[in-house]
Amino acid sequence: MSVLAGKVVAITGASSGIGEATARLLAERGAAVVLGARREDRLDALVKEIRDGGGRAIACVTDVTQRADLDRLVQRAVEEFGRLDVLVGNAGIAKLGPVAEADVDGWSAMIDVNVRGVLHGIAAALPVFRQQGRGHLVTTVSTSGLKIVPGQAVYAGTKNAVRTILEALRQESTDGVLRTTSVSPGFVRTELADSIDDPEEREQVRRRFEQFALDPAAVARAIAFAIEQPDEVEIGDITIRPAVQN
Numbered sequence: 001m002s003v004l005a006g007k008v009v010a011i012t013g014a015s016s017g018i019g020e021a022t023a024r025l026l027a028e029r030g031a032a033v034v035l036g037a038r039r040e041d042r043l044d045a046l047v048k049e050i051r052d053g054g055g056r057a058i059a060c061v062t063d064v065t066q067r068a069d070l071d072r073l074v075q076r077a078v079e080e081f082g083r084l085d086v087l088v089g090n091a092g093i094a095k096l097g098p099v100a101e102a103d104v105d106g107w108s109a110m111i112d113v114n115v116r117g118v119l120h121g122i123a124a125a126l127p128v129f130r131q132q133g134r135g136h137l138v139t140t141v142s143t144s145g146l147k148i149v150p151g152q153a154v155y156a157g158t159k160n161a162v163r164t165i166l167e168a169l170r171q172e173s174t175d176g177v178l179r180t181t182s183v184s185p186g187f188v189r190t191e192l193a194d195s196i197d198d199p200e201e202r203e204q205v206r207r208r209f210e211q212f213a214l215d216p217a218a219v220a221r222a223i224a225f226a227i228e229q230p231d232e233v234e235i236g237d238i239t240i241r242p243a244v245q246n
């Protein structure tokens with residue numbers, strides 16, 4: 001039996017891409033999953049698919065920019081399944097483009113979703129983890145923050161902000177209660193390009209998605225690997241990219 005059986009995992013950004021693939025895989029391996037995102041129809045369809053396959057899942061409409069929504073997501077997990085073992089803070093958007101374009105609205109949107117959204121999740125989950133004596137925060141950051149390239153400055157900055165916050169939180173939490181994991185994917189074939197407003201950047205990312213991007217299930221397996229470790233083993237960072245990505 002998988003060590004995931006009996007674990008309760010809440011996932012933000014579960015309506016598509018990496019979050020959806022992660023929900024599907026963890027549910028297949030026996031976890032109860034609590035799916036958060038804004039598109040209710042997509043969440044409901046995934047809940048139905050998981051339940052039809054014998055898994056356990058509920059949907060909770062969540063806008064990660066709203067702190068109360070994350071409180072509700074965590075609360076729903078506890079109400080429905082009795083606890084929360086893992087929060088996967090995965091929701092994200094990529095308003096790519098050169099800094100000189102001064103897309104201040106896009107920058108603010110990325111800060112709100114990619115940084116504030118993760119912080120809202122941390123604030124909501126930590127008290128529950130402390131009360132339970134155990135918990136695991138997983139976030140989806142990006143290789144954009146590891147290999148800095150033009151056009152991704154602010155996006156990469158938001159991802160590295162989260163990487164930094166998680167590392168500090170790890171150092172503040174060495175009493176064995178909390179595990180933290182930052183997963184850095186390279187190109188993964190998802191709907192992320194749809195969130196890019198700059199037409200040139202959007203087309204470039206779409207081309208790369210078509211040419212060599214990973215299936216989101218590959219990232220889901222990496223996330224499952226981190227969660228499946230024994231409680232005393234913390235996988236801090238995972239970088240996962242297509243073998244042909246430079």
Ligand SMILES: NC(=O)c1ccc[n+]([C@@H]2O[C@H](COP(=O)([O-])OP(=O)(O)OC[C@H]3O[C@@H](n4cnc5c(N)ncnc54)[C@H](OP(=O)(O)O)[C@@H]3O)[C@@H](O)[C@H]2O)c1
Binds near residue numbers: 017185186192
């Ligand atoms: N694809 C890649 O190449 C790649 C590479 C590195 C890192 N990542 C990261 O992986 C994560 C998942 O992205 P993806 O590639 O799977 O793209 P995706 O298919 O576009 O998924 C993004 C998810 O985030 C959700 N989301 C966006 N804004 C939200 C908000 N305000 N509140 C709640 N949920 C919100 C979306 O759901 P709703 O629209 O329904 O709310 C969707 O479920 C992101 O953090 C992204 O930065 C992706």
